[in-house]
Amino acid sequence: MRALSLAASFLVLLAMSPRTHAQSRPPDLSAGVSESLAIDRASRVADVRYSLSFDIPASRTETIPARAAISFALSDASAPLALDFEPNAIGRVRQISVAGTAVNTTLQNGHLILPAAALRAGANLVVIDFEAGDAPLNRNDDFLYTILVPARAHEAFPCFDQPDLKARWTLQLTIPAGWEALANGAETARSTSNDRQRISFAETEPISTYLFAFAAGRFSVEQAERNGRMFRMVHRETDARKVARNRDALFDLHAAALDWLERYTGIPYPFGKFDFFLVPAFQFGGMEHPGAVFYNASGLMLDESATQNQLLERASTISHETSHMWFGDLVTMRWFTDVWMKEVFANFMAAKIVNPSFPGVNHDLRFLHAYYPLAYEVDRTAGTNAIRQPLDNLKDAGTLYGAIIYQKAPIVMRQLETIMGAEAFRDGLREYLRQHKFGNASWSDLIAVLDERTPEDLATWSHAWVEEAGRPAITTELSVVNGQIEHLAFTTRDPYPRRALTWTQDIQVALGYIDRIQLVPVHLSGTRTDVAAARGLPAPLFVLPNGGGIAYGDMHLDRQSLSYLSQHVPDVGDALTRGSAWVTLWDAMLDAQLSAERILDLAIGALPREDNELNVQRVLSYLEQANWKFVPESVRASRASSIEQTLRDGLGRASTTSLKSAYFSALRDIAVTPPTLGWLTRVWSGEESIPGLTLAETDFIALTQELAVREVPGWRTLLQQQIERTQNPDRKARLQFVAPALSSEAAERDRFFASLADVNNRRHEPWVLDGLRYLHHPLRAQASVKYIASSLNLLQEIQQTGDIFFPKRWMDATLSGHRSLEAARLVHSFVDRLPPAYPDRLRRIVLSSADDLFRASGERVSP
Ligand SMILES: [Zn+2]
Numbered sequence: 001m002r003a004l005s006l007a008a009s010f011l012v013l014l015a016m017s018p019r020t021h022a023q024s025r026p027p028d029l030s031a032g033v034s035e036s037l038a039i040d041r042a043s044r045v046a047d048v049r050y051s052l053s054f055d056i057p058a059s060r061t062e063t064i065p066a067r068a069a070i071s072f073a074l075s076d077a078s079a080p081l082a083l084d085f086e087p088n089a090i091g092r093v094r095q096i097s098v099a100g101t102a103v104n105t106t107l108q109n110g111h112l113i114l115p116a117a118a119l120r121a122g123a124n125l126v127v128i129d130f131e132a133g134d135a136p137l138n139r140n141d142d143f144l145y146t147i148l149v150p151a152r153a154h155e156a157f158p159c160f161d162q163p164d165l166k167a168r169w170t171l172q173l174t175i176p177a178g179w180e181a182l183a184n185g186a187e188t189a190r191s192t193s194n195d196r197q198r199i200s201f202a203e204t205e206p207i208s209t210y211l212f213a214f215a216a217g218r219f220s221v222e223q224a225e226r227n228g229r230m231f232r233m234v235h236r237e238t239d240a241r242k243v244a245r246n247r248d249a250l251f252d253l254h255a256a257a258l259d260w261l262e263r264y265t266g267i268p269y270p271f272g273k274f275d276f277f278l279v280p281a282f283q284f285g286g287m288e289h290p291g292a293v294f295y296n297a298s299g300l301m302l303d304e305s306a307t308q309n310q311l312l313e314r315a316s317t318i319s320h321e322t323s324h325m326w327f328g329d330l331v332t333m334r335w336f337t338d339v340w341m342k343e344v345f346a347n348f349m350a351a352k353i354v355n356p357s358f359p360g361v362n363h364d365l366r367f368l369h370a371y372y373p374l375a376y377e378v379d380r381t382a383g384t385n386a387i388r389q390p391l392d393n394l395k396d397a398g399t400l401y402g403a404i405i406y407q408k409a410p411i412v413m414r415q416l417e418t419i420m421g422a423e424a425f426r427d428g429l430r431e432y433l434r435q436h437k438f439g440n441a442s443w444s445d446l447i448a449v450l451d452e453r454t455p456e457d458l459a460t461w462s463h464a465w466v467e468e469a470g471r472p473a474i475t476t477e478l479s480v481v482n483g484q485i486e487h488l489a490f491t492t493r494d495p496y497p498r499r500a501l502t503w504t505q506d507i508q509v510a511l512g513y514i515d516r517i518q519l520v521p522v523h524l525s526g527t528r529t530d531v532a533a534a535r536g537l538p539a540p541l542f543v544l545p546n547g548g549g550i551a552y553g554d555m556h557l558d559r560q561s562l563s564y565l566s567q568h569v570p571d572v573g574d575a576l577t578r579g580s581a582w583v584t585l586w587d588a589m590l591d592a593q594l595s596a597e598r599i600l601d602l603a604i605g606a607l608p609r610e611d612n613e614l615n616v617q618r619v620l621s622y623l624e625q626a627n628w629k630f631v632p633e634s635v636r637a638s639r640a641s642s643i644e645q646t647l648r649d650g651l652g653r654a655s656t657t658s659l660k661s662a663y664f665s666a667l668r669d670i671a672v673t674p675p676t677l678g679w680l681t682r683v684w685s686g687e688e689s690i691p692g693l694t695l696a697e698t699d700f701i702a703l704t705q706e707l708a709v710r711e712v713p714g715w716r717t718l719l720q721q722q723i724e725r726t727q728n729p730d731r732k733a734r735l736q737f738v739a740p741a742l743s744s745e746a747a748e749r750d751r752f753f754a755s756l757a758d759v760n761n762r763r764h765e766p767w768v769l770d771g772l773r774y775l776h777h778p779l780r781a782q783a784s785v786k787y788i789a790s791s792l793n794l795l796q797e798i799q800q801t802g803d804i805f806f807p808k809r810w811m812d813a814t815l816s817g818h819r820s821l822e823a824a825r826l827v828h829s830f831v832d833r834l835p836p837a838y839p840d841r842l843r844r845i846v847l848s849s850a851d852d853l854f855r856a857s858g859e860r861v862s863p
Pocket of ligand 1: 288321343
């Protein structure tokens with residue numbers, strides 16, 4: 001069904017994709033899945049069913065024989081029809097039949113073209129024997145798992161690889177005896193003969209190709225019942241105590257999230273059984289396959305030393321993926337241009353779900369710290385993008401993902417909820433889900449539903465916040481006469497003057513007094529907003545537009561407020577306003593209104609007084625960034641002892657394990673003086689312990705890496721011993737991979753970097769990123785400038801061969817340790833010399849990853 005409602009007049013304001021014009025052209029059969037191909041197929045094909053079988057050998061290098069039986073209804077059989085199949089070297093088609101008769105097909109740019117003569121209007125059955133492509137199968141020695149998002153299913157098997165041709169799937173896996181397996185559907189049968197076993201899985205509800213999933217390998221399985229529902233957890237953790245410590249919490253968190261979502265949406269969990277798989281070194285935090293959610297094991301199986309942030313993060317990740325069962329899986333974007341919708345709802349719901357499980361946490365503050373700094377990190381740069389982005393071909397869909405989708409969009413969605421009221425918003429979502437369940441919808445479909453429930457002008461609002469990039473600059477105007485506010489106003493300016501957007505938002509302005517914070521609600525609209533309610537109030541010590549944690553923008557404080565907060569932020573009594581002040585001061589530092597040295601000293605002074613753990617984490621992060629990236633090296637050297645002492649004191653004083661862990665991690669990452677490095681070495685060897693903090697294998701590995709990159713005496717032995725004493729095989733392999741990047745020998749590091757040019761050495765993306773971060777560690781920055789140009793040149797290939805988050809993370813890891821003018825100019829000249837055909841999104845990724853480097857080095861780039 002391709003009903004795109006164009007009735008409402010405001011919809012012309014939304015960036016309409018070429019979708020509406022494409023019908024008349026013949027479909028574009030270039031590589032990937034073009035929008036016109038997708039539109040053509042969605043108009044002709046319906047009722048798709050896949051029956052897939054894979055014969056998976058024990059060895060990860062052997063081919064995987066497979067069969068796909070694809071049935072579908074065709075409305076128009078007068079033209080050929082393309083399936084997508086673009087396997088890598090090991091995959092190929094062996095034989096194709098349509099309706100039982102062998103046919104000759106052509107393979108063109110990753111499309112298998114079925115001739116019109118073999119097709120008929122109505123029901124068709126295509127059976128294909130093939131060898132599966134293995135690029136999206138993530139084959140390891142003892143296990144494999146699929147990751148087919150955004151459109152990688154056709155790299156493994158033939159299919160219509162687009163989100164709006166949902167299908168029912170049945171699956172049969174033949175795997176080595178002793179392996180376990182899971183898939184979207186429940187296991188229905190299992191038989192073993194000799195050293196092979198065959199497992200069949202039940203037919204799924206209609207789901208998109210990118211959501212089809214299976215995993216098989218040497219796994220352990222835990223099972224538990226919650227609220228009458230059976231959950232299965234599949235994992236590879238070898239530490240039995242770690243499993244025992246985590247399992248109940250993981251089942252509880254899933255059950256609580258499902259329960260909450262069923263109540264909020266009014267729709268029961270739509271996909272039958274619920275399994276989840278904890279993947280070692282997973283490339284994402286999680287992936288929302290219906291009935292078989294995959295997670296990064298390290299995010300869920302926490303150590304005893306886990307921080308409060310990690311506990312919150314874990315609950316959020318679980319709630320995020322569980323929310324996707326409704327937002328994304330049940331109702332799916334028609335095209336990946338709206339991929340942000342599923343992500344924003346998942347994050348937005350996650351925040352609502354997690355709150356009741358953490359009654360001791362200030363959730364507004366949590367929202368602030370979880371979303372604002374990361375959104376600003378991209379939105380303040382010349383490389384930023386709109387939340388909703390056009391997309392011509394699914395092969396580029398991976399480049400749409402990033403902080404604007406994951407962090408800015410939830411902030412914007414919270415505004416929309418504020419504009420509409422929580423109940424009207426929820427009712428709108430319920431109707432949207434009911435209307436489109438097991439189908440597809442776009443942003444305009446949702447806005448149409450919501451617009452009926454509010455008198456506000458959602459079209460104009462959506463245009464500025466969703467369809468365009470950047471954040472408004474908000475400037476405070478304050479005048480005080482005789483100790484009273486004479487006038488308070490805010491000007492809102494579009495950062496791109498030629499565009500002159502209207503930015504509307506409801507905010508809570510904080511007026512700070514010696515003993516209290518007064519929040520004043522302000523509706524910002526137009527270019528200047530006068531706050532009449534503030535007139536005559538006592539003169540405040542400071543005015544903070546985001547004091548209530550809601551306003552989004554580049555805040556320019558008045559002189560008095562900036563000066564007060566840059567000296568006295570620890571005196572601000574309210575934790576949310578204090579956290580918000582930190583976020584604003586950091587922006588002011590990046591804008592050169594405040595020195596990095598001031599931020600560093602403010603942080604050193606604030607930590608002993610900060611009692612809110614979320615704020616402690618934020619301040620520690622700013623302390624580390626200011627220290628490594630922004631203060632002059634002479635300042636860094638002069639403050640080293642006092643910083644380390646502050647962190648040691650914090651570690652001793654901290655009353656919770658999680659706070660201790662936060663201080664310990666910061667100390668480990670920042671330490672440079674011999675006494676602290678000596679102490680850390682003794683902690684590593686067990687000669688010293690930290691009261692109240694038990695370090696786990698992952699902590700010892702991180703400590704090893706930090707000590708090695710600092711070349712402490714005996715570092716090479718220490719590294720070798722850590723590899724030997726690491727029990728978990730996946731973690732051991734990871735450390736072995738990273739080890740050459742830690743070496744003091746430049747030649748060894750050169751070889752490590754050179755090896756990354758081979759895609760086979762980039763299979764484990766988190767390993768590669770670890771290696772890159774140490775290769776480019778600030779202490780090694782001078783020696784590693786030489787790798788930057790090659791890294792930039794590899795970016796396009798990284799995007800083509802890697803998973804969705806890899807290009808940005810590759811650039812971040814490459815540039816994070818650099819601050820020199822030399823490094824900045826290298827990046828700048830790369831961007832300047834790009835050919836016109838270079839993908840704009842990759843150029844933007846480079847610009848946003850390099851933003852801190854440009855600012856720290858004084859090199860500026862205009863948007
Ligand atoms: Zn998601």
